[in-house]
Amino acid sequence: MIVKMKKLTLLCTRAQQEQTLNKLRELKVVHVQHVKAPEGHELEQARNHLQYIQRAQEVLTARPDTDPTGKDPDRLVDTVWKLLHKEKELKESLQSLQHEEERIAPFGDFDPRKLQKLNNEGLVAKLYALPIKDTPEAPEGVSISEINRDKNTIYALAVAREAFTFAAHEVRIPDQSLVEIKHHIEEKTKALEATEAEFQKYAGDKKLVDDIAGKASDAVRYLEVQSGMGADSAVVYLKGFYPVDRESDIEAAAKDYGWGYTLEEVTSEDDAPTLLRNPKWVKPIQAVLDVIGVVPGYKELDVSAVFLIFLSIFFAFLIGDAGYGLLFIALTLFGKFKTKGNEAAQPGLNLMLIMSTCCVIFGALTGNYFGIPTESLPSPLQAITSDFMTGFSKQTGLRNADVAANNIMFICFVIGAVHITIAHVWNFIRKINSLACLGDLGWILTTWSLFFLVLNMVIGTPIPFATSILYSVLGTGAGLILISILTQKDYFGVVTLALDLINNFVDIISYVRLYAVGAASLAIAVAFNEMAIGIGFKGIGAIGAAFILFLGHGLNIILCAMGILVHGIRLNTLEFSGHAGVEWGGIHYNPFKKKTTLTN
Numbered sequence: 001m002i003v004k005m006k007k008l009t010l011l012c013t014r015a016q017q018e019q020t021l022n023k024l025r026e027l028k029v030v031h032v033q034h035v036k037a038p039e040g041h042e043l044e045q046a047r048n049h050l051q052y053i054q055r056a057q058e059v060l061t062a063r064p065d066t067d068p069t070g071k072d073p074d075r076l077v078d079t080v081w082k083l084l085h086k087e088k089e090l091k092e093s094l095q096s097l098q099h100e101e102e103r104i105a106p107f108g109d110f111d112p113r114k115l116q117k118l119n120n121e122g123l124v125a126k127l128y129a130l131p132i133k134d135t136p137e138a139p140e141g142v143s144i145s146e147i148n149r150d151k152n153t154i155y156a157l158a159v160a161r162e163a164f165t166f167a168a169h170e171v172r173i174p175d176q177s178l179v180e181i182k183h184h185i186e187e188k189t190k191a192l193e194a195t196e197a198e199f200q201k202y203a204g205d206k207k208l209v210d211d212i213a214g215k216a217s218d219a220v221r222y223l224e225v226q227s228g229m230g231a232d233s234a235v236v237y238l239k240g241f242y243p244v245d246r247e248s249d250i251e252a253a254a255k256d257y258g259w260g261y262t263l264e265e266v267t268s269e270d271d272a273p274t275l276l277r278n279p280k281w282v283k284p285i286q287a288v289l290d291v292i293g294v295v296p297g298y299k300e301l302d303v304s305a306v307f308l309i310f311l312s313i314f315f316a317f318l319i320g321d322a323g324y325g326l327l328f329i330a331l332t333l334f335g336k337f338k339t340k341g342n343e344a345a346q347p348g349l350n351l352m353l354i355m356s357t358c359c360v361i362f363g364a365l366t367g368n369y370f371g372i373p374t375e376s377l378p379s380p381l382q383a384i385t386s387d388f389m390t391g392f393s394k395q396t397g398l399r400n401a402d403v404a405a406n407n408i409m410f411i412c413f414v415i416g417a418v419h420i421t422i423a424h425v426w427n428f429i430r431k432i433n434s435l436a437c438l439g440d441l442g443w444i445l446t447t448w449s450l451f452f453l454v455l456n457m458v459i460g461t462p463i464p465f466a467t468s469i470l471y472s473v474l475g476t477g478a479g480l481i482l483i484s485i486l487t488q489k490d491y492f493g494v495v496t497l498a499l500d501l502i503n504n505f506v507d508i509i510s511y512v513r514l515y516a517v518g519a520a521s522l523a524i525a526v527a528f529n530e531m532a533i534g535i536g537f538k539g540i541g542a543i544g545a546a547f548i549l550f551l552g553h554g555l556n557i558i559l560c561a562m563g564i565l566v567h568g569i570r571l572n573t574l575e576f577s578g579h580a581g582v583e584w585g586g587i588h589y590n591p592f593k594k595k596t597t598l599t600n
Helices: 014-027 041-061 073-107 112-120 178-201 203-227 244-257 283-292 304-319 322-338 343-366 379-383 401-430 437-458 467-487 491-510 513-535 541-580
Strands: 005-013 031-033 124-131 143-149 153-160 169-171 230-232 235-243 260-265
Touching: 005 014, 005 244, 014 203, 014 235, 014 244, 041 073, 041 203, 073 143, 073 153, 073 169, 073 178, 073 203, 112 124, 178 203, 235 244, 244 260, 283 304, 283 343, 283 541, 304 322, 304 343, 304 401, 304 513, 304 541, 322 343, 322 541, 401 437, 401 491, 401 513, 401 541, 437 467, 437 491, 467 491, 491 541, 513 541
Parallel strands: none
Antiparallel strands: 005 235, 005 260, 031 235, 124 153, 124 169, 143 153, 230 235
16 A cells, blocks of 8 residues: 655754754655755765766675675775776777787888988888779888788888878877787786786675765765755755654654654645555565666555556466476575565565466466376376366367467456456546546446457457447447546546547457467477477487477577566566556655665
């Protein structure tokens, strides 16, 4: 559920400002809304310092763990930055040397000082890269000596007793010989390796740098809140939001510290933050919301429970393989064992456990285990398959793939209609005291009318009642939507009503992607299985067959994971949320508090 918020305006004297902010940070309850844009020299310095530390943090995080060095925290960051500058200079120098090596390598190894000596003695010596095709003629008095050539170019030395011009590409004479350049490249490479070893030496201090970065982040947040406060003569004030169940904490602190304050209800014009507080069984879905970085608006529905239930169903359909599901469960249990005591990792692992279990159930019902034909499965596994979902006919004793496909698509459309209906039933209950609820009732009627129309058009299922009844229900639904639009004076909605009905039809059809992606995954698994069988599992061929199976199913699992992100999450955040009126434009509740405590 979305926790109810109230609005706070808190006043104190300038002399109390620091004490007030420190106490508010201890309370960890007020989501501060800046009265003015935070700015100032001290804040800018703090932000720059944070970026300075975060860069060092990034560098060390990219290295494998080692033992801590015990170096002083501030000196540690400075040392990392010196290494960063040294690394940058070495890389730039190495790149320049490598470019120079590439430039003069075709001319071979020579001493540039000897060419310079010729120039000092009255001769003119130059290096040229001449095209093999249409090679220009040398000017009179110029001697051309070929040094090297490749497919397209002749590399030559031109010598004359006086200055000359040549209609060809002149190559600047280097300052060093090729041997000297290679020597410097070797030195720079070794220096870079030594620098990398220095970085690696400090990789064991990641935790310490993380703490320093947390402390610097807290300092920036403090200064942002401080400089974002309003001021009037000797009084300063801030505004923010807090959960209603923490009101007593604010009142007690105000009494103890002599603050002035006002507490108000949140209005529709306020940008209140969203704090989700769900039952334990719903919490796993928070891992997905965190990954995609969305939160419902404060005035919107909390669809976390529906999101969890249907994402698990979508996961099962999109992957559709009990073998993969069992593999995911095993990996998840291993992950839970390795992260025991790490509370932050548990929601994601619990979500994976739920979804994988649904995948195993669906795969068992459809008889899909790593793409192995159902007829080749052991009898106990065949016995638990669903006749409906596998297209099995008791009369013929055979499974019909086309019938199975239509039946799975039928289930997909049912899921889609139910999913969309839940959104409108929810909104209907919320709006029950106004005529606006008629709109959601109308959408429920149109959704189920269009559902039967989709079944008839896509998989050829006959409409179970007279078409006149179907169109009457569809028309009644559209009429109720129109009445709702007119009562709300949303006249633009009248114009777009026809388009909205078409979109509703398309939304139901879009749930067929659950079948399509799952079928594609099965086809890929079967194809790789057949490739492996074609090679055979005898002798050396068994190694190749095993490699194909490992590579093929590994690739298939990656594609399935992408399908979950693209399709499973989309159906929740777009199709369902569009009907539920959830725009995912909320502001995360972020109370003013310290994020870290510096480690000893």
